[in-house]
Amino acid sequence: NAGVTQTPKFRVLKTGQSMTLLCAQDMNHEYMYWYRQDPGMGLRLIHYSVGEGTTAKGEVPDGYNVSRLKKQNFLLGLESAAPSQTSVYFCASSYSHAESGELFFGEGSRLTVL
Amino acid sequence: GQNIDQPTEMTATEGAIVQINCTYQTSGFNGLFWYQQHAGEAPTFLSYNVLDGLEEKGRFSSFLSRSKGYSYLLLKELQMKDSASYLCVPKDSNYQLIWGAGTKLIIKP
Secondary structure, three states: OOOEEEEOOEEEEOOOOOEEEEEEEOOOOOEEEEEEEOOOOOOEEEEEEOOOOOOEEOOOOOOOEEEOOOOOEEEEEEOOOOHHHOEEEEEEEEOOOOOOOOOEEOOOEEEEEO | OOEEEOOOEEEEEOOOOEEEEEEEEOOOOOOEEEEEEOOOOOOEEEEEEOOOEEEEEOOEEEEEEOOOOEEEEEEOOOOHHHOEEEEEEEEOOOOOEOOOOOEEEEEEO
16 A cells, blocks of 8 residues: 655755656545645645646745646656755645545655755 | 644653644634644644544544634553654635644653
């Protein structure tokens, strides 16, 4: 039972470089989310998707892009990384938005931008 | 605005009982989650309340009072592995989850 898998787990980038974080879930969930978590703060929603082919902005979308070409995958892209994007990124999925759709999280991706 | 108020840190003794309180203010309300997050790990689901009252699940119980904007998580028979952060996460009228920094619980032998 893989659940939610994120790759890579760790990455160090230089300012201005680009990268893509991949999230894959095998639970057939419609909803997928990308969060970032900084020390001493709560999770902040970057982008989310309510189904294949759809994406929407969350609380802190600037500097990030996403795509959901396949239901099981949700990609988060950084086109030109900045030090302010140093953070731990969590992907999550849920079967429902309105009901008790608990979130299932990936292990996290730790990104450092120098 | 929307906000959550939880103690920043609590300390308890192994084998004891601890109650973590949470008050919240949201634009509408559609349920409240409690998540556990160990240091360096992802949050994991503990409980969900949508109606007033107590939900019991093993050593953990969660209570909700919608009229008071109040919830608590009760942990019984504390174990060292319960040392973690506990996140009170209400859902607003747009079904958006409101995340705070949570309560860091330290268990001492």
